[in-house]
Amino acid sequence: MKRVYVLIALVGVLMAGCSDDNNTTPAPTAQNRFVFTATLSPANEVPAAVGPETSGTGTATVTMNVTRDSAGAINAATIDFLSLMSNFPAGTIITAAHIHNGAAGVAAPVVVSTGIAQGEVTMPNGSGSLVKNGVAVSPVDLANQMINNPSGFYFNIHTATNPGGIARGQLTRTQ
Numbered sequence: 001m002k003r004v005y006v007l008i009a010l011v012g013v014l015m016a017g018c019s020d021d022n023n024t025t026p027a028p029t030a031q032n033r034f035v036f037t038a039t040l041s042p043a044n045e046v047p048a049a050v051g052p053e054t055s056g057t058g059t060a061t062v063t064m065n066v067t068r069d070s071a072g073a074i075n076a077a078t079i080d081f082l083s084l085m086s087n088f089p090a091g092t093i094i095t096a097a098h099i100h101n102g103a104a105g106v107a108a109p110v111v112v113s114t115g116i117a118q119g120e121v122t123m124p125n126g127s128g129s130l131v132k133n134g135v136a137v138s139p140v141d142l143a144n145q146m147i148n149n150p151s152g153f154y155f156n157i158h159t160a161t162n163p164g165g166i167a168r169g170q171l172t173r174t175q
Contacts, residue, residue: 030072034147036062038155038169040085045156045165046107053159053166056088056126060155062099062171066143076136077143081114083130083157085123085167094121096158097130101145103152104170111142111153130157146171 040058042049063080083097097116102108114132121130137143146153156168 030068032066032068033175034064034066034173035175036064036146036150036153036171036173038062038171040083040155040157040167040169042162042167044104044154044168044170045162046105046168047164049162049164049166051161052089053092053161056085056092056167058083058085058157058167060169062155064137064143064146074140074143077140078133079112079135079137080133081130081135083155084127085129085157086127088123088126088128088166090124090126092123092126092128092159093119094123094128094130094157095160095163097121097156099146099171100154100156101142101152102154104154107164108154112137147173 038060040060042054042056060081060083064077065080066074066077069075081097085094094116095118096113098110098113100108101111112135114130114135116130116132121128150171150173153171154168155171156165158164159166
């Protein structure tokens with residue numbers, strides 16, 4: 001029985017001698033890609049959207065790519081936009097699309113525009129998509145605000161008939 005205790009003690013000493021006292025566990029990697037989504041509805045617009053375009057709906061996926069400095073702070077950000085729209089009247093033309101800093105039910109200023117050109121996004125059959133990549137986020141602190149409070153921001157699309165916006169949705173962070 002004494003041999004078992006000696007063997008256990010010996011194994012314990014060997015394990016202690018092989019342990020890593022430096023605690024070199026790697027630091028967690030900072031996230032550099034954030035994905036937000038929004039469900040676009042005319043019912044969410046402020047002021048209210050009007051006319052036959054109010055039959056349209058859509059979704060938006062906003063992917064933010066950030067770079068960080070050596071301390072891990074975000075020092076630059078860009079956004080890739082993908083919006084899919086349907087059920088609009090045939091021939092609808094999207095005149096603008098962007099992110100606003102505002103809570104649900106509040107009209108607020110634009111903070112990140114997709115920069116689409118007049119007539120760039122058309123829906124000859126009432127459905128279409130908007131794709132814009134690499135749109136700069138400025139000032140860079142806006143990226144932190146969106147990451148920390150996505151529901152305080154909304155994405156919307158505009159038409160000539162509804163210059164204040166035809167369909168809107170608050171951002172939700174999914175990644």
